[in-house]
Amino acid sequence: xxxxxxxxxxxxxxRGQHVTLRCSPISGHKSVSWYQQVLGQGPQFIxxxxxxxxxxxxxxxxxxxxxQFPNYSSELNVNALLLGDSxxxxxxxxxxxxxxxxxxxxxxxxxxxxxx
Amino acid sequence: xxxxxxxQPGMFVQxxxxxxxxxxxxxxxxxxxxxWYKQPSSGEMIFLIYQGSYDQQNATEGRYSLNFQKARxxxxxxxxxxxxxxxxxxxxxMSLDYQGGKLxxxxxxxxxxxx
Numbered sequence: 001x002x003x004x005x006x007x008x009x010x011x012x013x014x015r016g017q018h019v020t021l022r023c024s025p026i027s028g029h030k031s032v033s034w035y036q037q038v039l040g041q042g043p044q045f046i047x048x049x050x051x052x053x054x055x056x057x058x059x060x061x062x063x064x065x066x067x068q069f070p071n072y073s074s075e076l077n078v079n080a081l082l083l084g085d086s087x088x089x090x091x092x093x094x095x096x097x098x099x100x101x102x103x104x105x106x107x108x109x110x111x112x113x114x115x116x
Numbered sequence: 117x118x119x120x121x122x123x124q125p126g127m128f129v130q131x132x133x134x135x136x137x138x139x140x141x142x143x144x145x146x147x148x149x150x151x152w153y154k155q156p157s158s159g160e161m162i163f164l165i166y167q168g169s170y171d172q173q174n175a176t177e178g179r180y181s182l183n184f185q186k187a188r189x190x191x192x193x194x195x196x197x198x199x200x201x202x203x204x205x206x207x208x209x210m211s212l213d214y215q216g217g218k219l220x221x222x223x224x225x226x227x228x229x230x231x
Contacts, residue, residue: 031217042120042207042221043161056218088159094217101211102149102168105219107161 002027004108006091012114013081021076021111025093031055031100032074034066037088037110049074050096086115118143120208120222128228129198136183137193137225139208147213150191152182155205155224164206167191198229 005024013019025032031050035043045058049068063079072093078085089112092105119142129135141150152164167175167182175182183192195202205226209219 033217033219035219042209042223043219045218045220048217050216055216058218090161092161092219096217100217101147101213101215102166103217104151104163104166105217106163107153109158109160112159 004091004093004106006089006108006111008111009109010112010114012116014116015081015083017081018077018079019081019113021078021089021091021113022073023076023091023093023108024073025091026106029093029095029106030072031094031096032068032072033092033094033105034074034076035090035092036060037090039087043090046076050100081115083115086113088112118145118210118212118220120210120220122208122222122225124225125223126226126228128230129195131200131229131231132197134194134196135198135227137195137206137208137227139191139193139222141189141191141208141210143189143210143212145212145214149211150182150184151209151211151219152180152191152193153207153209154202155207157204161207165193195227200229200231203227203229 033048034046037043047066048056068074088110092107094105150167154162181194205224208222
């Protein structure tokens with residue numbers, strides 16, 4: 001079975017531009033979460049979506065937005081890119097039964113975003 | 117505030133020996149989950165093991181075991197019989213019942229296995 005797939009794998013943008021990152025969850029998983037991992041740190045939670053509804057939002061500015069589609073895939077959008085947005089962006093999916101806190105999240109390989 | 121602390125930035129272990137990676141957590145929520153993930157240099161996060169706050173026994177998954185000491189708020193990962201392929205970053209993470217699937221990660225520990 002295919003795992004979580006993310007695209008693109010690498011991306012280079014300049015300050016002020018906009019970027020869209022894509023994620024396809026494991027088949028049967030209805031929850032998708034996004035994390036930002038800056039070099040040398042642990043991942044930071046950005047968003048969680050379940051059944052196309054936003055279930056949680058981390059401490060990120062409004063420049064960050066996301067959505068989930070009927071097939072449970074998801075997009076993360078970042079507007080007005082800053083140098084500090086350079087990071088590895090990880091997508092994770094889970095079954096999310098109940099509140100989902102006790103189910104492991106399975107991660108994709110990530111998108112490495114570099115801002116020049 | 118909810119927090120995960122990993123105090124060992126780097127660890128070395130000889131191949132075939134056991135190693136313990138430390139993790140302490142802070143929450144007043146009675147219902148939570150604790151996870152360990154492995155991140156090789158390629159970047160993907162690999163789920164290793166899970167422990168629930170109400171679980172009476174320590175979790176085990178093959179060579180991985182979780183030493184859960186609730187009173188001390190610690191959830192240390194024990195890797196037995198280390199292999200060269202175990203060299204990677206290891207992250208401890210916590211989820212809270214009322215926050216659903218949001219994971220709170222520690223800073224990570226870089227493990228190097230020596231031949």
